[in-house]
Amino acid sequence: MQLEVDHKFSHKHILGLDHLSPEDINFLLRSAASFKEISTRQIKKVPALRGRTVINLFFEPSTRTRLSFEVAAKRMSADTFNIAASTSSLKKGETLIDTARNLAAMQPDIIIIRHSHSGSPGLLARHTRASIINAGDGTHEHPSQALLDMMTVLEHKGRLDGLKIAIIGDITHSRVAHSNIIGFTKMGASVTVSGPATLLPVGIDQLGARVCSSVAEAVEDADVIMALRIQLERQQDPLIPSLREYASFFGVNQRVLSLAKPDAIIMHPGPINHGVELDPDLADGPRSVILDQVTNGVAIRMALLYAIMGGGEG
Amino acid sequence: MAQTILLQNGRIIDPAANIDAPGSLLVADGMIKAVALADQQLPAQPADCRVIDATGKWIVPGLVDMHVHLREPGEEHKETVASGTKAAAAGGFTGVACMPNTSPVNDNESVTALILAKAKEAGFAKVYPVGAISKESDGSTLAAFGELKKAGAVALSDDGRPVENSQLMRRALEYSANYDLLLIAHSEEMSLSRGGVMNEGSFSTRLGLRGVPRVAEEIMIYRDLALAEYVRRPIHIAHISTRESVDLIRRAKLKGCLVTAETAPHYFTLTEEAIADYDTSAKMNPPLRSFDDRQAIQEGLQDGTIDAIATDHAPHSRLEKEVEFDLAANGIIGLETAVPLALSLVRDEIITPTRMIELMSVMPSRILGVAGGTLRPGACADITLIDPDLTFTYTKENVVSKSKNSPFLGWSLQGKAVLTILDGRIRFSSL
Numbered sequence: 001m002q003l004e005v006d007h008k009f010s011h012k013h014i015l016g017l018d019h020l021s022p023e024d025i026n027f028l029l030r031s032a033a034s035f036k037e038i039s040t041r042q043i044k045k046v047p048a049l050r051g052r053t054v055i056n057l058f059f060e061p062s063t064r065t066r067l068s069f070e071v072a073a074k075r076m077s078a079d080t081f082n083i084a085a086s087t088s089s090l091k092k093g094e095t096l097i098d099t100a101r102n103l104a105a106m107q108p109d110i111i112i113i114r115h116s117h118s119g120s121p122g123l124l125a126r127h128t129r130a131s132i133i134n135a136g137d138g139t140h141e142h143p144s145q146a147l148l149d150m151m152t153v154l155e156h157k158g159r160l161d162g163l164k165i166a167i168i169g170d171i172t173h174s175r176v177a178h179s180n181i182i183g184f185t186k187m188g189a190s191v192t193v194s195g196p197a198t199l200l201p202v203g204i205d206q207l208g209a210r211v212c213s214s215v216a217e218a219v220e221d222a223d224v225i226m227a228l229r230i231q232l233e234r235q236q237d238p239l240i241p242s243l244r245e246y247a248s249f250f251g252v253n254q255r256v257l258s259l260a261k262p263d264a265i266i267m268h269p270g271p272i273n274h275g276v277e278l279d280p281d282l283a284d285g286p287r288s289v290i291l292d293q294v295t296n297g298v299a300i301r302m303a304l305l306y307a308i309m310g311g312g313e314g
Numbered sequence: 315m316a317q318t319i320l321l322q323n324g325r326i327i328d329p330a331a332n333i334d335a336p337g338s339l340l341v342a343d344g345m346i347k348a349v350a351l352a353d354q355q356l357p358a359q360p361a362d363c364r365v366i367d368a369t370g371k372w373i374v375p376g377l378v379d380m381h382v383h384l385r386e387p388g389e390e391h392k393e394t395v396a397s398g399t400k401a402a403a404a405g406g407f408t409g410v411a412c413m414p415n416t417s418p419v420n421d422n423e424s425v426t427a428l429i430l431a432k433a434k435e436a437g438f439a440k441v442y443p444v445g446a447i448s449k450e451s452d453g454s455t456l457a458a459f460g461e462l463k464k465a466g467a468v469a470l471s472d473d474g475r476p477v478e479n480s481q482l483m484r485r486a487l488e489y490s491a492n493y494d495l496l497l498i499a500h501s502e503e504m505s506l507s508r509g510g511v512m513n514e515g516s517f518s519t520r521l522g523l524r525g526v527p528r529v530a531e532e533i534m535i536y537r538d539l540a541l542a543e544y545v546r547r548p549i550h551i552a553h554i555s556t557r558e559s560v561d562l563i564r565r566a567k568l569k570g571c572l573v574t575a576e577t578a579p580h581y582f583t584l585t586e587e588a589i590a591d592y593d594t595s596a597k598m599n600p601p602l603r604s605f606d607d608r609q610a611i612q613e614g615l616q617d618g619t620i621d622a623i624a625t626d627h628a629p630h631s632r633l634e635k636e637v638e639f640d641l642a643a644n645g646i647i648g649l650e651t652a653v654p655l656a657l658s659l660v661r662d663e664i665i666t667p668t669r670m671i672e673l674m675s676v677m678p679s680r681i682l683g684v685a686g687g688t689l690r691p692g693a694c695a696d697i698t699l700i701d702p703d704l705t706f707t708y709t710k711e712n713v714v715s716k717s718k719n720s721p722f723l724g725w726s727l728q729g730k731a732v733l734t735i736l737d738g739r740i741r742f743s744s745l
Contacts, residue, residue: 018520097636117638118522119592138640140522175522202525203516 009307013125013132016141017183025187029151031311032296032303038075039298048306049076053108057099057124058135059085059115064270064294065135065145069112072301078110096120097127104128110305113137131308139173145269146179148300150187152293153224156265161188166219166260167209168252169228169277170199170239176269177228181209194218195228195250198239215249215256222260226267227252227278243276253279257287265289317738318342318360321699324368326351328375328689329672339373341695344738348691366745368699371732374671375687376408376696378678379649381473381498381552381576381624384410384441387428388417393629393716395432398649399439401627401715403742405649406731408696409440409679409686410627414451415474421446421457423465430466438741440696442468442684444498447486453478456486463493468682471498473552476534478504483538487547496681497542498550501534501559502600511640513586513601521592523639526601528556535559539566539573548572550681553626555581555600557610564619574681575614576622579648579655580721582611588721594635594642595721598628612664615673622681623673625652629717647715650708651722657702657729667702699733699745706730 007027011019020028038046054073058066066082073080096115100123103111110131113121118138125132136142154160165184171177171193181191185208193204194212205211212218219225230246240246257264266278266288274280282288319341326337326349337351340359350356359365379402385393393401395412402410412429414420420429426443433441445462449455451472459470470490476499477483483499490497507530512518514525535551539562542549551563554577563575580598585605588596596602614620628645635642656674659665665673675698679687686696705728710718734742 096638115638117640119639122591123638138522139524178519178522201519202514202527203519206516207520 012308013121014143014304014308015121015125015132015134017143017146017179017186018141022186025147025150025183028147028300028303028307029154031306032147032151032299035302035306036296036299038302039295044075045077046075047077048311049073049078049309052078052110052309054078054080054110054112054305055103055108056080056082057103057111057113058083059113060136062114062135064297065114068294068297069135069301072298073305075298076302076305078305096123100124100127104130109309133304133308136175138175139178140175141179142175143179144297144301144304145176146183147304148293148297149180149226149267149269150183151296151300152267152289153265155292155296156289157223160184163189163223164221165189165191165224165226166222167191167193167226167228168215168218168250169195170230171195171204171228172199172201173231174228178207180226181207192218192222196240196246216259219256219260222264224265224267225252225257225260229269229271230273230277247276251277251279252282254282257282267293269293317740318363319735319738319740320356320359320363320365321368321373321697322365324371324373324699326373326689327667327671329668329676330375330688331690333689334668338368339689339697341697341735341738344695346689346691346693346695346697349689366699366733370701370703372667372700372702373689374698374700375675375689376698376734376736377406377653377674377731378409378682378684378686379407379625379627379652380411380622380678380682382410382412382627382649383415383629383645384412384429385629386416386432387425392631395429395441396436396438397716398627398629399433399436399441401647401649402439403734403736404714404731405651406653406698406700406734407439407649408698408734408736409442409684411442411444411468411682413444413471413473414446419446419451420444421449421451421462423461426462426465426467439736440684442682444469444471444473446470447472447477447497448482451475453482456482456489459490459493459495463495467495468684469496469498469550471500471552473498473500476500476502476504480537480541484541484545487542487545487549491547496548496550496683498552499538500552501531501538503530503533506530506533511597511601512589513603515586515604517586517589521589528558528603528607531556531600532558532562535562539571542573543569543571548574551575553578553581553600553624554620555603555611556607560610560614560619564614567619574621574677575619576624577611577615577620578624578626579652580646582608582615582659583655584608584721592639593721594637594639595646595719595723597639597642597644598626598646599644612659615659616664616669621673621677623652623656624678625649627715629715630719631717635719645719647713647717647720650714651720651727653700653731654727654729660702661728695735695738697735698731700729701732702729704728704730704732
């Protein structure tokens with residue numbers, strides 16, 4: 001896909017990749033590539049967002065994403081504030097809209113929200129004047145994660161168009177999978193998914209993914225294998241009999257990797273259940289790009305912050 | 315003293331008498347005094363008779379909504395018997411059956427008596443209380459059906475939730491025979507639906523919302539039909555929403571089972587796409603389904619499989635709706651939009667005007683075993699005047715109900731009840 005030089009990025013909020021065009025995504029990937037260099041400097045700071053206020057509003061635990069957004073905002077010279085659900089008025093039963101209105105009264109420019117209920121970022125967007133970035137909502141979307149995944153693949157493969165991406169695991173509960181299916185498909189890659197049938201949601205094919213009943217079929221000739229975290233906390237529903245059975249039939253290991261292209265890379269959005277969805281030797285091996293994903297996360301989030309603050313004006 | 319009223323030169327639609335013809339209707343002493351078709355003569359009217367020009371309008375028996383939630387006692391911030399029946403009158407309804415999921419639950423004579431007293435005081439519409447099947451509608455033991463009947467309950471339901479225990483459902487079907495009370499089933503297999511907030515399918519996957527599979531409704535309808543057939547009792551299935559539900563009822567009727575069924579205007583008007591961007595005003599239970607299901611519901615209304623249109627009027631305040639989709643309450647208000655939405659089926663030639671009045675007046679009255687549903691001289695004067703052409707925009711400001719939770723706000727609607735007469739008295743008029 002051709003990179004567009006003078007794309008006008010006109011979104012106020014980043015609620016999901018569903019709302020972004022391939023040109024928008026290209027623009028973000030391209031600007032992230034240039035922002036990446038800043039993090040390698042001795043003085044890792046540019047004044048692009050000086051005087052801007054960024055609030056990290058996290059209702060679910062997060063280490064990587066929250067820190068990544070905070071680092072990104074600080075490297076752009078924004079003032080950042082973190083609110084975690086455990087210390088906020090939500091513990092006292094305040095509604096999301098009340099929280100939103102109170103935060104809005106302090107005039108933030110950007111609110112980054114993670115929430116366990118799908119659609120919460122949109123609700124926030126309707127009740128504040130700030131720009132909203134979705135840092136993961138329920139089982140809906142996690143757009144910044146998918147963008148950093150695409151950036152990482154682009155770095156290693158030089159293109160997205162025509163690639164084959166295999167996503168293995170709990171697709172139903174994975175907002176990362178949903179955003180990646182939408183994003184990679186928009187950029188011309190093909191996405192196949194596989195996992196226990198209990199964890200493949202109804203109608204996932206209509207998001208653009210091809211569903212395979214076996215992992216072997218899904219990873220055949222794949223350029224990228226993405227293993228998803230199997231979420232132990234979801235096991236109140238009878239979804240899989242045991243982690244042991246999961247690991248032996250759906251875990252990504254050397255045998256699975258050998259079915260993919262010889263230069264296939266391995267990704268994981270973290271945190272990893274080592275030895276369950278991913279063989280530890282692969283996670284730490286030469287084909288793994290998991291730490292590149294983390295590095296690129298900061299660059300992507302810098303690009304997102306910059307773009308919604310008007311940095312995309314041509 | 316009730317007024318003498320002449321509805322002149324309208325289109326009289328009285329399915330019970332097989333009439334759909336131009337004519338006039340005279341109301342006196344709270345009763346329908348006479349109906350004159352074409353050039354038939356009406357008896358002389360007194361000098362103080364109020365003459366209403368019904369040209370271009372339908373004169374129909376008062377509409378009856380057999381499934382509403384009036385929220386009183388307990389949730390008066392959403393609706394009261396007075397505000398709900400006022401909304402009913404404004405929507406063209408002269409009778410409503412209110413579900414027992416109030417707080418406390420209507421599982422005893424004092425709650426039933428309270429509702430009836432409030433209804434009498436308000437005087438906007440006849441209220442037919444539906445008693446609970448189980449005490450506190452908790453699904454464990456039978457409510458006192460005899461006591462409920464004596465106090466004025468017309469049917470029984472644990473609406474809002476299913477009777478999960480099949481044995482309790484069987485016993486309720488049997489025991490209700492002693493009091494000639496109809497069971498209204500909210501059919502939902504909870505082990506499949508629990509936690510779900512919209513129809514399960516590609517839309518729920520796209521929105522990342524937990525789905526309610528159609529089979530949760532269908533399996534329970536099958537159970538309820540099987541039990542009713544086994545103990546040879548009638549049963550009424552509430553708010554059906556899927557193609558297979560329509561088929562199950564169609565097949566049961568062919569076998570001769572004593573089953574009736576209702577659907578709501580939102581199921582024949584909307585699909586799950588109405589949720590769009592997490593719009594909680596399109597959240598209800600059962601959830602809005604697919605295009606194909608909507609099609610099947612329309613077919614069921616057309617071919618007689620579905621007997622009644624009931625709104626499932628479910629008022630909720632902003633507090634219950636302006637929240638995350640997962641946390642929002644189920645249900646929408648419906649009393650004031652039922653007529654225009656049903657009329658759109660008439661305009662699309664899916665149902666005839668006569669069929670519409672059967673679905674909204676004749677059948678609900680018969681199913682509940684209450685008066686009404688007819689314009690026969692001598693019957694109580696519960697009459698609705700419908701202007702089928704009047705176009706209006708449905709906005710928050712013109713909602714009569716205390717709550718405004720409707721997915722139809724902002725819609726341009728065609729057709730409206732313009733006059734509602736209850737026992738010979740005008741209870742609503744926008745003429």
